[in-house]
Amino acid sequence: MIKEFKKSIGYICPYCSTITVRDVNLFDFSGSAVAEFLCSNSMCAHQNVRVSSKKDKYAISVNCPICGETHLYNIRKIAFWHNDFFVLRCSESGFGVLFIGADEKIKVEIAEQEKLINELEEDFKVSEELSIIFEAVEHINELAKSGSISCSCGGRNIAIEIDNDFITLFCRDCGIERKIKTDKASLEDLLKISTIVL
Ligand SMILES: [Zn+2]
């Protein structure tokens, strides 16, 4: 049985995010020399993938664009050439760092992964925003408990309300209110304050 010993490999540069897809054949990985694969962006050209041959396996090291580490894999040569498509993954995040197979398939898979990563980054931003709101509300509660929130009318009967845009403190005695925007900068300022006078 004659097999075609050539494939494409695809990887994402941790330094410049360029996607490189290139053809490799059996001879690229033969002999004692280490095959080194650079970022295809000529302005960057970092060496991101190294493959060396040892007995029936390839030792592959990949600079990970997700966690920043260099991951090492030992892959049986037969598995490398025989599988139509497979992905070596970051042990920390589970995302693919080296895509091996047909050129077109690699591009589709990398594009899908990047979409997923963008969505996760969005989620992360939302959870960061929420966590500072939780922190701010805790802080206000502490201040209220320790009697550090008061009103210029002399009242200490302060109510707290929160909606999407503002945390509102108001005095139940005289009705005066103070609004604090729920954006990152305002909340960070709030966390530094130890007394509030309405
Ligand atoms: Zn690069």
Ligand SMILES: [Zn+2]
């Ligand atoms: Zn990683």
Ligand SMILES: [Zn+2]
């Ligand atoms: Zn008041």
